[in-house]
Amino acid sequence: MKKIFNIYIKGLILLVIIFTGCSDVLDEQPRTILTPDFFSTAKGLEAGLTAAYSQFRYYYASEQGMNMTVYGTDEYAQAQQVNNPPLAIYSGITPADGNLGSAWNRAYPAINTCNGIIEIGAEATDLSDEEKQQLIAEAKFIRANWYFILVRTFGGATLDLGSGPLAFNTSPSNDQTRASEEEVYEAIIQDLEDAVADLPDARPSAPGHAWKASALHLLAKVHLARGWKDNSAADFQAAYTNAMELINNRGTYGVGLLESYADVHAEDNEWSDEVLWTIEWNGNPQYNNAASNSGDLHNNLSNVFFREFYVQDVPGMIRDVQNGRPWIRYSPTPWMIDVAFADKINDERYDGSFQTVWYVNSETTDPPPARSLGDTAQWHVPLHIEESFGSEAEAQAWADSKGYVVWFPNIGTSTSLDGLARNYQNKHFPSLSKFNRVARPIAGTEEDPNIASTRPFIVYRFAETYLVAAEAALMSGQDAQVAVDLINVVRERAGALLISTGDLNGAHGDEIDFILDERTRELAGEQMRWFDLKRTGKLIERVSADPAVGTGAPAVFNRQYNDGAPADGQNGPTPQSFHLLRPIPQDAIDAVTGSEYPQNPGYSGN
Secondary structure (H helix, E strand, O other), X not given: OOOOOXXXXXXXXXXXXXXXXXXXXXXXXXXXXXXXXXXXXXXXXXXHHHHHHHHXXXXXOOHHHHHHHOOOOOOEEEOOOOOOOHHXXXXXXXXXXXXXXHHHHHHXXXXXXXXXXXXXXXXXXXXXXHHHHHHHHHHHXXXXXXXXXXXHHHOOOXXXXXXXXXXXXXXXXXXXXXXXXXXXHHHHHHHHHHHHHHXXXXXXXXXXXXXXXXXXXXXXXXXXXXXXXXXXXXXXXXXXHHHHHHHHOHXXXXXXXXXXXXXXXXXXXXXXXXXXXXXXXXXXXXXXXXXXXXXXXXXXXXXXXXOOOOOOOOOOOOOOOOOOOOOOOEEEOHHXXXXXXXXXXXXXXXXXXXXXXXXXXXXXXXXXXXXXXXXXXXXXXXHHHHOOOOOHHHHHHHHHOOOOEEEOOOOOOOOXXXXXXXXXXXXXXXXXXXXXXXXXXXOOOOOOOOOOEOOOEEEEEHHHHHHHHHHHHHXXXXXXXXXXXXXXXXXXXXXXXXXXXXXXXXXXXXXXXXXXXXXXXXXXXXXXXXXXXXXXXXXXXXXXXXXXXXXXXXXXXXXXXXXXXXXXXXXXXXXXXXXXXXXXXXXXXHOOOOOOOOOOOOOOOO
């Protein structure tokens, strides 16, 4: 891992993405020197901006970034191919954990590049004032997004990279200080207010670039997070105001909800009206190693992490492009599948998010019976069907009559792995399908199921803006009906039953519990959940396998079925209060000279 405090300038590779029209083909050229003169030209500004955007590829849709945000939540636990990973169980997390670098190590080079664009860009002579203003505003959006990741993950961060707070640094410096969370939030909000003022209203023709809608959404999220941290009515109101600015003027900003939830995550629909910002990949093997090395750190690997092991224990199945390569990293919790997604009849978000049926793709008689191509190979039966049988024996007899593998949530069958029901093992489960990639745009890989994805990764979308506004409305003391009306816009699009103010309480816990449940239904797996639980103070309550502290409905429900662990030999999560921050990478601390750079409480140096 690089010693990121030794912020390097020479040798930094700038991956220059030149977008043309609405094409998703990225033409990238390497650049090697980052100097003040470089940022005084249009070519330099555009190259620097692209370099800053490109660093997000190491965080979003990467295994390290997803481990930091998907594991250890009420939505996802460890799957069969990993054994007690520290971030999933909150035991053994140390400053040496390699996952930490996906945020810490990647943020600061991007931030310093943005510092240079912001500080020097106005001097460029071969751009109009409007063009310079937009490039600088995009840099502020990128810088704010990186600092928002850092402050929520690690707490206080470094604002002064060696030449002053938020100043462009051209000389390596190991003498670093750590700004407070409050100072970092102030910097983020100022950047985003500037971005809102200076970014264009219209959606850009070049995918992956931020515009005013992107900044308004992020600004609302930042105020919401700071509002929870400081119990600030002003921040909650600001979150609501910015979210409603985007909602009420969605036509001006070129955004809107799609008619169907399933369309949101359809392949090659990643730049729809609902999408507010994406991270871009492409099919050029010179710059995306999907064809030769699916494990490359900057590849989009979201298409492999959430899959179950369909090529084992399921007769008639072999690995193919349609079903994808199974890395089997993240197993959905019983609470998410059976409770959060309890309504599988009206609410289309379950079927729009998960694959539950697999079809025979290889004729075989080993083991018998013989299968024909296209026959059902396995089905993860929803809870409401399981509960329709009068007894377990009746359910098992029905399953035995089907001629394929049947998985009930809580009833084992003769076809299921070791006779276990789905909730008692972590190898076979409904698989999140929203990141699937069937198309293979890289020549020669058309039939290769093993490569990484070339799809853009959707970071922010308009449906979340409604949920942010609803949460902010509740927290700012507005009438609950305001939040209900906003939530119902999202639910109506999904075909879910509309709610009333009384539905915000009851079996769901308090109003924020309902909001969190709704965020799961809408945003499962989209690298937000750990932050959601941290923000609302619900992480320990809803996740812990310790009955003394995990008193929230998700934790209680999961313990009911698996005693706090996804499978035999693996441990349940036991987060403590200090786990609300991740440790600062040890090699970053070791690289600091002068004043000691403080580690977060609860973490040792080895």
